[in-house]
Amino acid sequence: MKKTFLISDLFWIGIAAAFCYGGIQLGFGSFHSPHAGFMPFLAGLILGLLALADLAIGLVNRWKEDKEDREIWANISWGKLLLTVALLFVYTILFSTLGFTISTILLLLFLFRVMEPKRWWVVAVSSVACTGLFYLAFKVGLDSQLPRGFLGF
Amino acid sequence: MELFNYLILGFSVALQPMNLFYCFIGVVIGTLVGVLPGLGPVAAMSLLLPATYHTSPVASIIMLSGIYYGAQYGGSTTSILVNIPGEASSVMTCIDGYQMARKGRAGPALGIAAFGSFIAGTIGILGMVLIAPPLVDFALKFGPPEYFSLMILGLMILTFLTSSSMIRALMMAALGLVVGTIGLDNISGLARFAFNIPELLDGVGLVPVVMGLFGISEVLLNIELKVKREVFTAKVEGLLPTLEDWGKSIWSIGRGTVIGFFLGILPGGGAVIASFVSYAIEKRVSKHPEEFGKGAIQGVAAPESANNAAAQGSFIPLMTLGIPSNVVMAMLLGALIIHGLTPGPLLLSQNPELFWGVVASMYVGNALLLALNLPLIGMWVQLLKVPYSILFPIIILFCLLGSYSINNSSTDVLIMMVFGVIGYFMKKLSLEAAPMVLAFVLGPMMETALRQSLIKSKGSFSIFFARPISAICLIFAIALVVMPLLPWFRRRRPGATLEQDDVT
Numbered sequence: 290m291k292k293t294f295l296i297s298d299l300f301w302i303g304i305a306a307a308f309c310y311g312g313i314q315l316g317f318g319s320f321h322s323p324h325a326g327f328m329p330f331l332a333g334l335i336l337g338l339l340a341l342a343d344l345a346i347g348l349v350n351r352w353k354e355d356k357e358d359r360e361i362w363a364n365i366s367w368g369k370l371l372l373t374v375a376l377l378f379v380y381t382i383l384f385s386t387l388g389f390t391i392s393t394i395l396l397l398l399f400l401f402r403v404m405e406p407k408r409w410w411v412v413a414v415s416s417v418a419c420t421g422l423f424y425l426a427f428k429v430g431l432d433s434q435l436p437r438g439f440l441g442f
Numbered sequence: 443m444e445l446f447n448y449l450i451l452g453f454s455v456a457l458q459p460m461n462l463f464y465c466f467i468g469v470v471i472g473t474l475v476g477v478l479p480g481l482g483p484v485a486a487m488s489l490l491l492p493a494t495y496h497t498s499p500v501a502s503i504i505m506l507s508g509i510y511y512g513a514q515y516g517g518s519t520t521s522i523l524v525n526i527p528g529e530a531s532s533v534m535t536c537i538d539g540y541q542m543a544r545k546g547r548a549g550p551a552l553g554i555a556a557f558g559s560f561i562a563g564t565i566g567i568l569g570m571v572l573i574a575p576p577l578v579d580f581a582l583k584f585g586p587p588e589y590f591s592l593m594i595l596g597l598m599i600l601t602f603l604t605s606s607s608m609i610r611a612l613m614m615a616a617l618g619l620v621v622g623t624i625g626l627d628n629i630s631g632l633a634r635f636a637f638n639i640p641e642l643l644d645g646v647g648l649v650p651v652v653m654g655l656f657g658i659s660e661v662l663l664n665i666e667l668k669v670k671r672e673v674f675t676a677k678v679e680g681l682l683p684t685l686e687d688w689g690k691s692i693w694s695i696g697r698g699t700v701i702g703f704f705l706g707i708l709p710g711g712g713a714v715i716a717s718f719v720s721y722a723i724e725k726r727v728s729k730h731p732e733e734f735g736k737g738a739i740q741g742v743a744a745p746e747s748a749n750n751a752a753a754q755g756s757f758i759p760l761m762t763l764g765i766p767s768n769v770v771m772a773m774l775l776g777a778l779i780i781h782g783l784t785p786g787p788l789l790l791s792q793n794p795e796l797f798w799g800v801v802a803s804m805y806v807g808n809a810l811l812l813a814l815n816l817p818l819i820g821m822w823v824q825l826l827k828v829p830y831s832i833l834f835p836i837i838i839l840f841c842l843l844g845s846y847s848i849n850n851s852s853t854d855v856l857i858m859m860v861f862g863v864i865g866y867f868m869k870k871l872s873l874e875a876a877p878m879v880l881a882f883v884l885g886p887m888m889e890t891a892l893r894q895s896l897i898k899s900k901g902s903f904s905i906f907f908a909r910p911i912s913a914i915c916l917i918f919a920i921a922l923v924v925m926p927l928l929p930w931f932r933r934r935r936p937g938a939t940l941e942q943d944d945v946t
Contacts, residue, residue: 293870293871294871297867297871297873301613301617304617304620305616305620308620308623308635311634311635315627315632315634319901320896320901320902320903321896321897321899321900321901322897322901323892323893323896323897324630325627325629325630325632325634326634327889327893328619328623328885328889328892328893329620329623329634329635332616332619332620332622332623332885333620335616335619336613336616336617336619336620339609339612339613339616340613342609343607343609343610343613346609354607355872356872361870361871362870366665369665370662370665373661373662373665374662374859374863377658377838377842377859377862378856378859380842381842381852381855381856381859382852384842384846384852384855385852393839396835396839397835397839400834400835400838401831401832401835403665405829405831407831415832419835419836419839423839423843427843427847430493431493431847432496433843433846433847433850434847434850435843435846435847
């Protein structure tokens with residue numbers, strides 16, 4: 290049993306159902322006067338039917354042309370992966386509050402350590418240098434409005 | 443004679459110091475992102491899009507175009523020397539290019555890739571000059587039904603040519619359409635799926651979606667991989683191919699150019715598909731197909747020529763019809779709209795300096811790339827030695843700040859992260875991101891064309907079959923959906939054949 294593909298198809302069916310429902314709520318209209326919900330409903334319906342067809346084909350031939358679950362999820366450093374994703378979400382949330390400089394230095398400190406253990410002073414110098422270069426590129430070069438944060442920088 | 447005058451106008455625009463400078467910047471960045479795995483031209487273009495707000499429309503399009511075709515050049519370097527394609531369109535170059543490098547022939551492989559790219563790029567530009575003006579006259583006959591059917595055909599071609607299951611590629615296209623409906627309805631002005639988030643009223647941004655699907659997801663995948671890079675630096679010598687090499691490659695370059703150019707024009711086509719198809723055809727027509735995969739120079743010349751010719755060809759549907767044929771062109775569409783220009787049949791008559799300036803800059807850019815890629819190969823090789831542990835935080839930071847700087851909004855960064863995670867799972871399940879992004883871009887245009895057509899026909903779908911251009915497009919699109927259902931054809935589908943024979 291290849292659970293990954295089963296879950297994937299069910300997920301897309303769920304998304305499709307949500308958009309079809311949303312489309313109906315917005316108002317489908319009619320074919321000669323389509324309303325705002327027309328396209329979301331139509332696109333959701335197509336997505337749902339395709340996912341359903343993929344699920345049916347998979348169930349009939351037991352996903353024999355697809356990779357095994359083990360093959361897909363083997364050799365993944367879950368710790369590194371989840372830590373990176375979590376860090377990025379935290380950075381996104383704290384970016385405006387802490388400001389560009391502090392949040393970016395903190396993010397780079399962790400990211401440089403995640404891949405390969407290096408000495409802390411190397412990581413610290415690299416993080417500060419990188420943050421400085423990015424500041425120059427985005428703030429000075431591209432004139433971006435980077436957040437200053439509560440400390441003012 | 444008129445064409446000649448337009449070309450003179452084009453070169454007078456392209457050779458202006460500021461435009462020349464932006465062309466140079468574009469091709470350098472393009473080569474750089476082509477060389478570096480994990481950061482492609484789409485991510486680089488989306489990153490630099492905000493930077494073009496302050497420049498003239500011509501300069502910004504020249505720079506963004508330079509990134510695209512520059513990446514095609516740069517991608518070959520990593521494919522040949524490291525066996526890691528810097529770009530998806532360089533995947534086929536790995537097969538024979540890397541084998542040539544292992545045999546001590548990295549120099550001629552890099553040389554023929556650069557010369558092939560230059561020749562293809564040059565012929566591609568000539569093709570653009572000849573084809574674009576008549577196509578503009580043809581495009582003026584298009585109404586909403588024709589536009590809708592052409593966009594459907596483009597999506598079908600893209601899903602048909604993808605290497606994964608067609609049904610899943612279609613699913614991803616449908617997902618793109620669904621995501622494209624988020625935001626204000628173009629006709630009634632009603633907010634759809636915005637959940638009271640002001641940033642979502644304008645719809646989900648293209649840049650966060652692209653950066654998430656192509657940038658962040660690639661980095662997340664690379665975190666788990668332990669790829670050992672073996673760079674053939676000691677043997678990069680003799681970049682000029684010998685007469686024998688030229689004799690073997692010249693027809694491959696010619697075939698690759700023609701195939702690439704026409705696949706580039708086709709809505710849904712592009713550099714990736716062109717390189718795959720040209721490699722497959724080259725192997726078929728060769729008297730020694732057994733040499734392919736073992737270091738045949740034709741296996742480098744054909745896909746490298748094809749991907750460059752396709753890069754030039756794909757500008758045609760955007761500039762003449764206003765329809766992007768692939769994700770990169772969708773980025774350019776965004777750039778044109780930001781500058782208040784409407785791509786389509788009127789662009790050529792209303793802004794000739796933009797169209798011909800960009801065309802001429804491609805020629806200048808191709809010459810610059812030849813100069814950049816051959817003598818500076820050592821510098822690009824040094825870049826390949828940068829460890830991934832240093833590269834990946836930098837790529838992530840580029841994506842984060844790039845997404846933020848579009849609207850100075852953390853919501854865009856959050857959207858990018860969500861699409862990064864979705865993209866990671868999509869890659870794990872071999873679900874293609876390209877049909878999704880193209881459908882996402884085309885979705886709002888398709889919706890408007892569909893609704894306008896239905897209002898015009900009082901709800902009758904026969905309008906799409908009553909008009910010849912629309913009917914032809916839809917018949918082809920239907921044929922592309924039906925064909926994979928035939929068992930005989932399933933075995934011969936281009937993506938399927940390539941997957942079995944070569945990519946593995």
